[in-house]
Amino acid sequence: MTAVTIECCPPLTRGPLSEQDAVVLASLLKAVADPVRLRLLSMIGSHEGGEACVCDLTDAFDLTAPTISHHLKVLRTAGLIDGERRGTWVYYRVIPETVARLGAIFTPLADSAGKA
Amino acid sequence: MTAVTIECCPPLTRGPLSEQDAVVLASLLKAVADPVRLRLLSMIGSHEGGEACVCDLTDAFDLTAPTISHHLKVLRTAGLIDGERRGTWVYYRVIPETVARLGAIFTPLADSAGKA
DNA sequence: ACCTTGTTTAGAAGACTGTCTAATCAGTAT
DNA sequence: ATACTGATTAGACAGTCTTCTAAACAAGGT
Structure with a gap:
């Protein structure tokens, strides 16, 4: 059930991002750049006990179980859940850890651009 | 040249995200979920003086000028540049401001999941 | 006025994504 | 064993996205 996770922590601080790092980060961002997956992530993260049953998640959407399963797999493959x-x-x-990395991508750039 | 920007600041703190907020956030994330656009953003943000000429950006990629222009438009429409x-x-x-909002989306969730 | 360079717009082709139905796997209970 | 419920996998289809070429627009120089 544990999936392949993305290694390493490419920074988006102030130097131009390398092509390879950009590809890695983009794939991580693609995993969350979807309304259903964002809601799944927030539902799981905010659920009692820190975990949620697939059955609960499936009921919360107007989507079929295979579709929810597909989105969960995308989040799993990205190492987010x-x-x-x-x-x-x-x-x-x-x-x-992976969610925190998402947050850390943009904060430094926002700071440096803000005081520029 | 100024584009339509996305209003408001839907939080991904600990409550389940509403469907509408999820759609807004996902569209913002989609704008950066691409290797070329990530690199453009980091190049512009880290460039001397806080701004970069399109000509500089175009030269840094193995892509045609219209393609770069397209990606810049996506970032512009999202209110990121x-x-x-x-x-x-x-x-x-x-x-x-918009870049900072991206960073703020995930940090609270990472914190709450970390200490759960 | 014309030509040259920089940038954007328009339209098209190919790849990728989100969703579905149908089928399969996992576990429990009768 | 068989049947039933929960979850995933496989395959198909519509829509979207990334990239290109061709054309248009913008500004400056000769």
Whole structure:
């Protein structure tokens, strides 16, 4: 259930981003650049106990179960969430390190551009 | 040259994100979820004087001028950059408020998931 | 006035994405 | 074993995105 996660932490501080780093960061951002996946991420992250059952998530959308499963896989492959089966149900939780990296991408650039 | 910018600041703190907020945030994230646009943003933001000429940006890629212009328009429409013509050349600069909002989306979620 | 350079717009081709239905796998209970 | 519910995988289709070429617009120089 654990998926391939993206390595390393390319910075978007003030130097121009390398092409390789840009590709890595873009793939991470693509994973969250979707309304359904954003809501899934916020639902999982804000859920009681820090984890949410797929059944709860599926019920919250006007989408079929396979579609939700697809979006969860995208988030999983990006290393943003991790899933675990316990009995009948599968529970997902947020991987804070990866989410934090998303937040860290833009803050330095906003600061340097703000005081320029 | 100034483009339509996205209003308001929907939070991704700890409550589940509303569908409308998710759509707004996703469109902002889509604007940066591309390697070329990430590099453009970092190049403009890290450029001397806080602004960069389109000619400089175009030369840095193996892409045609219309393609770069297209990506700049996407960033402009998202409210992430703003362009100004001065004589022959057009100069772009980063709009720090919008970039900062990108950074603020994920940091609270990472914190709350981290200490859960 | 014309030509040259820089930038954007218009339109088209190919690849990718989000969604669905159908089928399969995982676990529980009868 | 069989059936039932939860979840994922496979494959297809419509829509979107990235890139290109061709054309137009903007400003300056000869």
